[in-house]
Amino acid sequence: MAGLIINIFLLALLVLIAVMVVRSGRLYAVIVMSGAYSLTSAAMFVNLDAVDVAFTEAAVGAGISTVLFLAAMAYVPADEKPSQNRNLLAGLICVGAGALLLLAVFDLPTLGDPMAPVHQHVAPRYLAESGSALHIPNVVTTVLASYRGFDTLGETIVVFTAGLGVLMLLAGFTRTGRINPVPAKTGSAKKDGGKSKSSSATPKGSKV
Amino acid sequence: MKQNPVFRVVAKILFAPIIMFGLYVQFHGDFGPGGGFQAGVIIAAAFILHALVFGLEAGRQVISARVNLWMMALGVTIYGAVGIVSMAKGGLFLDYTALTGSVASGQHIGIILVEFGVGLTVTSVMLALFHAFAGFVEDRAK
Numbered sequence: 001m002a003g004l005i006i007n008i009f010l011l012a013l014l015v016l017i018a019v020m021v022v023r024s025g026r027l028y029a030v031i032v033m034s035g036a037y038s039l040t041s042a043a044m045f046v047n048l049d050a051v052d053v054a055f056t057e058a059a060v061g062a063g064i065s066t067v068l069f070l071a072a073m074a075y076v077p078a079d080e081k082p083s084q085n086r087n088l089l090a091g092l093i094c095v096g097a098g099a100l101l102l103l104a105v106f107d108l109p110t111l112g113d114p115m116a117p118v119h120q121h122v123a124p125r126y127l128a129e130s131g132s133a134l135h136i137p138n139v140v141t142t143v144l145a146s147y148r149g150f151d152t153l154g155e156t157i158v159v160f161t162a163g164l165g166v167l168m169l170l171a172g173f174t175r176t177g178r179i180n181p182v183p184a185k186t187g188s189a190k191k192d193g194g195k196s197k198s199s200s201a202t203p204k205g206s207k208v
Numbered sequence: 209m210k211q212n213p214v215f216r217v218v219a220k221i222l223f224a225p226i227i228m229f230g231l232y233v234q235f236h237g238d239f240g241p242g243g244g245f246q247a248g249v250i251i252a253a254a255f256i257l258h259a260l261v262f263g264l265e266a267g268r269q270v271i272s273a274r275v276n277l278w279m280m281a282l283g284v285t286i287y288g289a290v291g292i293v294s295m296a297k298g299g300l301f302l303d304y305t306a307l308t309g310s311v312a313s314g315q316h317i318g319i320i321l322v323e324f325g326v327g328l329t330v331t332s333v334m335l336a337l338f339h340a341f342a343g344f345v346e347d348r349a350k
Contacts, residue, residue, distance in 0.1 A: 051241040052241045052242070052243070052246075054241075055233075055241045055242060055246050056245060056246050059246045059249040059250055059253075060245075060246075060249050063249065063250075063253055064249050064252065064253060064256070064334055067253075067256055067260075067338065068334075068337055068338060068341060071338055071341035071342040072341045074341070074342070075341075133311060134311060134312070134315045135311070135312040135315070135316070136238045136239075136315060136316065136319065137238070137239055138237065138238055138239055138240060138241070140241070140243075141237045141238050141243055141319060141323075142315075142319070144243060145243070145318075145319040145322050145323055146304060146315055146318070146319055149291075149302040149304075149318075149322060150301070150302055152287075152322070152326065153287050153288065153291070153302065153322075155326075156283065156284055156287055156325065156326050156329050156330075157284055159329055159330055159333050160280055160281070160283070160284045160329050160333060162333065163280055163329075163332070163333030163336045163337060164280070166336065166337055166340050166341075167277070167336055167340055170340040170341065171273065171336070171339070171340040171343070
């Protein structure tokens with residue numbers, strides 16, 4: 001019962017934050033509120049006993065993506081451009097899609113139902129084997145790294161590729177392998193590289 | 209933020225414990241919640257905190273862009289190498305049991321190595337993203 005009340009409270013909080021995000025035109029406020037949204041979802045996942053997911057959501061959603069968004073804010077103006085035209089068709093599509101999703105919710109199995117299809121397929125084998133046969137108590141880790149190791153390899157490659165893409169677009173990594181932080185001034189890049197080494201003593205000294 | 213003593217002292221105090229916690233999450237993933245993805249993000253957060261407080265240049269001196277790029281690739285390579293080694297030992301790709309021959313030790317070693325690769329890649333990609341986004345503007349303003 002207490003869990004249900006907490007869930008309803010957290011869900012109400014999520015809706016409130018989502019409405020505030022939509023209504024706010026200031027992007028800094030939107031970023032901070034999306035961090036709060038992630039933190040609230042993390043609390044909800046803890047309440048649903050999904051500790052690993054909650055952990056990831058808190059670390060990635062509330063932590064690092066907020067910082068990355070703030071860093072990316074340097075490229076965009078602080079305020080959203082106010083739009084005057086109200087697109088009726090877009091609104092109708094949104095409401096229609098939302099109604100369809102709500103309709104689909106009624107066909108979902110009840111939360112925690114042991115007879116749900118997801119608990120009938122391979123999950124029982126994983127749960128039974130992980131602790132006794134593989135000697136690894138955390139089933140999430142065995143599914144992620146062992147049973148579904150190939151998927152996780154793909155995920156890691158996706159993360160790697162995303163990092164490479166951003167580096168190539170923004171940090172000016174060139175084909176020759178030279179790390180060139182100033183794409184506009186190619187000639188002075190070499191000079192900068194030498195300078196940063198010699199000037200490295202100054203900030204270190206001033207830090208102490 | 210470099211001038212504010214509160215930020216500097218707090219960043220210095222927090223830096224090591226954050227990394228310690230990240231390593232705990234990394235290597236304790238078999239027994240409790242956690243694993244490479246979360247640990248990578250936590251360790252990256254420590255370095256980002258350092259760069260935020262002491263400046264991007266100081267952050268780049270701790271881990272240079274080139275080292276960071278190598279770390280990104282090394283993480284994926286470790287993951288793939290575990291798979292290839294298990295193939296070479298007669299198992300299937302990423303079949304950790306083949307690494308040592310026994311289920312218990314093979315799975316443990318395989319999972320720890322694989323999670324280490326994930327953590328390495330995630331840490332360095334997060335650092336790369338932060339420095340790419342935050343550093344680009346600073347470079348242009350020069």
